[in-house]
Amino acid sequence: MQVRTISVKDMLPFQRPREKFVALGPKQMAMEELLAILLRTGLKGQSSIDLAHTIIDSFTDGIRGLNHMTIDDLIKIKGVGMDKAVTICAAVELGRRLGELKITSTYEDFSQPYVIAQYVMERLRHETEEHVLAAMLTSRNKLIHIETISNGGLTSSLVEQRAVFRKAIACNAAAIILIHNHPSGDSRPSDDDIRVTKLFVSAGQFMGIPVLDHIVIGDGEFTSLSEIGKLS
Secondary structure, three states: OHHHHHHHHHHHHOOOOOHHHHHHHHOOOOOOHHHHHOOOOOOEEEOHHHHHHHHHHHOOOOHHHHHHHOHHHHOOOOOHHHHHHHHHHHHHHHHHHHHHHHHHOOOOOOOOOOHHHHHHHHHOOOOOOOOEEEEOOOOOOEEEEEEEEOOOOOOOOOOHHHHHHOOOEEEEEEEEEEEEOOOOOOOOHHHHHHHHHHHHHHHHHHHHEEEEEEEEEOOOEEEEEOHHHHOO
16 A cells, blocks of 8 residues: 655645635545544654545445444554544544434434434444344334343343343333344344244233334345334
């Protein structure tokens, strides 16, 4: 990989990331320029923009790799210390949470599959292992919060079923929606996903806390078991 050696201070004012951000606004910034602003400095022989390129090049999926990078992953990259790694991870998490807040302020009915999928998409689409969540809803289908149930696929374990409904009772939820991701990016439910969902639906009927849906999250796509007629 060719090393870019021009320093930020040697750039013309309109080329410098911070000045460009102020003059033209964030929408005119390239991704590596935004990352360079977070980095603030590079390292000897490399500008902050060079370091931003190095970070992006280290991911097999490009800039999207930031979505699943941890602090430990980032500090392995030469030039990225703890301070830079924490700043990057905090910025990614802040953006994700602001996106979730925008959805909760835009929509009231969280029983709609599209709404739930939007809310959790950026949280789950880049994960490399399966995560099982449950959306806790009020009697008017407003979101109370999202509970993490387990890391790994949804199982028919009675322990897992009890955990879901125990948390629903604790927050006075009137209904729940199950959610889990497929790291493959393909949101089509497996036969086992469908089988286990039906067990949870039956348990919900018994508990008086209906399972309204099960949303499977892929990479930029989702499948609602309710919409495809596989909920019960």
